Amino acid sequence: MSKPLYYPKGWRAGPQRMTGKFYHDERHATYVERNARALGPELIVNGSFSDGTGWTLSAGWSITGGQLVATAAAADSAAFPTVGVLTAGKSYEIRMACTSVSAGGWKLLLEGGLNVYGDITAAGTFVARVPANTSGAIYIWANSPLTATFDNVSVREIFG
Structure with missing residues (x-):
């Protein structure tokens, strides 16, 4: 029995729809985006906030119930991984979920002051x-002054 095929959201089965942007990966019986850059391993320790380790927290920040809570x-207060994850000259994919904001705004900064996301409310x-x-x-x-929750923070190097 062959493995089922999985298609990217919004795409129908059939080679005419998959040419160009996606190619068929026989080994994994799926379609893969062409020119997708490979990602390295996860660099964040405890990005799921399963316990209180791996993060440095300013006053007003905590890890509670599997989330980062402000x-x-x-x-001008912050939460950040205890161990630096960025290396100058390399590129990264950063993913995170802000599950709620009930007061204030926040931004995502990289070491050196690069503002990735501005005032998110x-x-x-x-x-x-x-x-x-x-x-x-x-x-x-x-x-x-911020009251918000965050979850699933991920940082991975982009190769290629």
Whole structure:
């Protein structure tokens, strides 16, 4: 019995629809995006916030119930991985979910001050592909007194 085929969202079966952007990967019986860049291993320790380890937290920030929580966190306070994950000159895919924002705004910064996302005041899933100009950490930064929750932070190097 052959394996079922899985198609990218919005695509129908049939070679005429899959040519161009996607190619058929016989080994995994799926379609794969052409020119997709390979991603390295996960660089964030405890990006799922399953326990209280791996992150440095300013006052007003905590890890509770499997999420990073900002509770009236002061402006210019932050949460960041204890171990720096960025190497200057390399590019990264950063993914994270902001599951709620009830007050204030936040931004995602890279070491050296590169502002990846500006003043975010709504929940959502955020994905950025950016080069690192400086080695170090990523920061979830409160722009103003912030009450919000975050989950599933991921940083992976982009190869190719």
